[in-house]
Amino acid sequence: MAPVIRVAAVDDDRMLLDGLITWLSTVPDLRLVGAASTVDQLLAGLPGPVDVVLLDLVLRDRSDAAGNVRRLVARGHRVLVLSVWARPDQVVATFAAGSSGYVTKDHDLPALAVAIREVHAGRPVFSTDLAFACLGDSRPVRPALSPRERAVLLAYASGMTLKAAARHLGIKPETARTYLDRVKAKYHDLGRPTRTKLDLADRVREDDLEAG
16 A cells, blocks of 8 residues: 655645645545645644645745745755746756756646655656756856865865864864855755765865866
């Protein structure tokens, strides 16, 4: 018997949410456990992580789409973005922020059920819209690092502690931490999550940063 997938939804279209609630009640392996018109409301009402969050890309509260994805992913949720339309840069930024997929709302409900199951299984879901958005994305793969950000990255990734890297560069440890956080954020925004020292060393090698 297939496991029941716990689903939550964030959308400020009340009619759509009501329809989603009704439809999901007829699908044996999907259960809607939360629905809200903003990410704030959903996070306040959920006791813990759910399996998949359906997130509308553009909400009336004007919250940042990529920021919404990051907040949900940070709380342990997999995110499937839904939208009627989106600018390519919005779509790519949302995916780079950690969403597990993107589906346009012109898909039928059985197709949405398949997408939810794919995301729950850990497989990314790409629609034609997302593929074209990625192809049309002009953002550089290698982030633009300031000289100080690059220096901190190289020192830290070489094996130094952050404190030692700061001393080597003649700056305070908290300043070095700020630069390192900026480096991580820049890689994250390009869809290249960089969390650990090993990740940072990989980025230095991949981007040939020691050679300039």
